[in-house]
Amino acid sequence: MSERPVIAWFDRDLRLADQPMLAAAAACGRPTIPLFILDEAGHGAWPPGAASRWWLHHSLAALQRGLADLGLPLVLRRGPAEAVLRDLLAETGAAAVHWCRRYEPALRARDRRIGSALAASGVEARSFDGGLLCEPEEARTAGGRPFRVFGPYWRAVLARGAPPQPEPAARPAPPAAVPGGDHLDAWGLRPTRPDWAGGLREAWRPGEAGARERLRRFLDEDLRGYRRLRDRPDRQATSRLSPHLHFGELSARTIWHAVATRTAADATLAGDAEAFLRELGWREFSYQLLVAHDRLPEEPLRAEFTHFPWRRAAGELRAWQHGLTGYPIVDAGMRQLWRTGWMHNRVRMIVASFLVKDLLVPWQEGEAWFWDTLVDADLASNAASWQWVAGCGADAAPYFRVFNPVLQGAKFDPDGGYVRRFVPELARLPAAHIHRPWAAPPAILAAAGLRLGTDYPAPIVDHAAARRRALEAF
Numbered sequence: 001m002s003e004r005p006v007i008a009w010f011d012r013d014l015r016l017a018d019q020p021m022l023a024a025a026a027a028c029g030r031p032t033i034p035l036f037i038l039d040e041a042g043h044g045a046w047p048p049g050a051a052s053r054w055w056l057h058h059s060l061a062a063l064q065r066g067l068a069d070l071g072l073p074l075v076l077r078r079g080p081a082e083a084v085l086r087d088l089l090a091e092t093g094a095a096a097v098h099w100c101r102r103y104e105p106a107l108r109a110r111d112r113r114i115g116s117a118l119a120a121s122g123v124e125a126r127s128f129d130g131g132l133l134c135e136p137e138e139a140r141t142a143g144g145r146p147f148r149v150f151g152p153y154w155r156a157v158l159a160r161g162a163p164p165q166p167e168p169a170a171r172p173a174p175p176a177a178v179p180g181g182d183h184l185d186a187w188g189l190r191p192t193r194p195d196w197a198g199g200l201r202e203a204w205r206p207g208e209a210g211a212r213e214r215l216r217r218f219l220d221e222d223l224r225g226y227r228r229l230r231d232r233p234d235r236q237a238t239s240r241l242s243p244h245l246h247f248g249e250l251s252a253r254t255i256w257h258a259v260a261t262r263t264a265a266d267a268t269l270a271g272d273a274e275a276f277l278r279e280l281g282w283r284e285f286s287y288q289l290l291v292a293h294d295r296l297p298e299e300p301l302r303a304e305f306t307h308f309p310w311r312r313a314a315g316e317l318r319a320w321q322h323g324l325t326g327y328p329i330v331d332a333g334m335r336q337l338w339r340t341g342w343m344h345n346r347v348r349m350i351v352a353s354f355l356v357k358d359l360l361v362p363w364q365e366g367e368a369w370f371w372d373t374l375v376d377a378d379l380a381s382n383a384a385s386w387q388w389v390a391g392c393g394a395d396a397a398p399y400f401r402v403f404n405p406v407l408q409g410a411k412f413d414p415d416g417g418y419v420r421r422f423v424p425e426l427a428r429l430p431a432a433h434i435h436r437p438w439a440a441p442p443a444i445l446a447a448a449g450l451r452l453g454t455d456y457p458a459p460i461v462d463h464a465a466a467r468r469r470a471l472e473a474f
Contacts, residue, residue: 004095005031005175007088009081010074011107013100013131013248014059015208016066018166020128021098025172032172033092033179034067036060037085038078038187044106046297046379049372050191051341055206057189059247062207064184071174075181082114089123091179096124100248103130103287104379105294131245133163133252133284136291146292148394153288154281162260163253196338203340204243204375211244215255219262227275233333233344234417239276240342242376245283252280279345286384289394297367297383300392308392309473310362317361319460320354321369323423326459328435329409330354332422339422341375346412352389353403358466360473363390391474400474402467409435425455 006025025032040047064074077084118125139156147153191197218239229237244250263273290296319325323334333347355366363386371377387393416434420427426434428448433440438458452458
């Protein structure tokens with residue numbers, strides 16, 4: 001049996017359990033060198049944003065601890081992945097490189113180059129399932145083309161049956177000698193603003209152990225009632241697993257089978273489980289779109305939107321970014337995003353509709369802001385979802401659907417608890433007025449200690465007029 005080691009190249013699947021590249025290394029019996037490469041240039045136009053960099057720091061620290069428990073030091077190196085791998089192969093004489101596939105356009109191209117170069121040099125190159133339930137090429141229309149509508153796509157995925165069972169953590173043999181590497185702190189991934197870092201730290205526990213704890217709590221506390229309550233931002237009714245899933249701290253099939261096991265034990269959860277797994281399906285659908293359309297993050301999928309008359313409104317964009325639009329549900333969502341690096345999914349749709357429909361600001365501006373501030377910023381989901389709201393993507397909502405932020409707030413935050421939490425200057429307003437403070441009688445405003453235009457802004461746009469303007473533009 002060859003003693004030349006295997007390089008297990010971690011890229012974003014930052015876990016030990018259900019980790020196919022580690023399982024393959026253990027199965028072949030070779031010593032294993034775990035490696036993470038900080039290759040920001042390899043991401044092309046979409047290097048990780050600030051919130052993602054914060055999460056990456058803490059997820060890597062957790063992965064280091066987990067690997068150390070197995071006697072496997074994690075080697076950290078920075079630079080172009082091709083060059084780093086070439087150097088490490090020369091240093092170690094490794095016989096193979098294992099990694100999990102990525103689906104973003106720049107990273108797919110990078111991985112193809114690396115695979116070809118490794119094969120040409122006689123090094124075994126193996127890539128593994130990158131954490132999706134279904135590889136993008138495995139679900140196709142009857143004509144062999146990618147789906148453009150979610151419903152038929154999801155039915156095709158479900159028709160394939162349940163994904164394989166997740167595997168327990170493997171224990172590859174440690175290397176005889178550990179190559180040198182960087183210190184994680186030297187990479188400067190954490191933000192310099194302590195208030196922002198503090199808010200992220202209060203909200204999240206990155207890493208595989210935190211992911212498993214989050215999944216357990218969702219199954220125990222929030223799966224029941226998910227279908228009914230998932231649109232309520234004032235309730236803790238969603239899984240909040242998206243950043244753990246994005247960084248591969250849990251595999252999609254681990255989540256799938258955990259939900260299936262719980263449902264098998266309690267059939268009354270079936271409707272909630274179906275609704276939740278459908279959300280996993282939207283993530284899968286977004287990846288199919290991205291693989292089929294490399295320019296999805298930059299260009300509208302529906303070509304007729306290329307010449308849409310968007311507005312350049314820097315002041316209104318800044319007001320939206322900082323939660324100062326004068327529409328409480330919009331401002332609460334944007335402030336939740338800034339404080340915690342995350343936003344409730346229903347509110348994401350509301351704030352996105354406000355930007356692209358009420359303000360007619362290009363959807364790419366919202367996509368870029370989310371990319372920088374979301375801890376679960378995912379290129380496929382971010383691009384596909386913004387295009388969905390803008391009406392220019394696949395399976396798009398009708399272009400004439402314009403969310404009314406007042407009605408949306410009243411429907412999904414009926415008591416105003418969500419707004420009060422993130423827009424505290426409105427906390428003393430009664431529920432009847434909290435989503436329309438500008439319409440509250442002066443006595444109500446005075447009792448709430450609220451001076452419109454001073455303590456909280458007046459609306460930056462009249463929704464009814466903005467809706468008419470949007471419909472004319474569309």
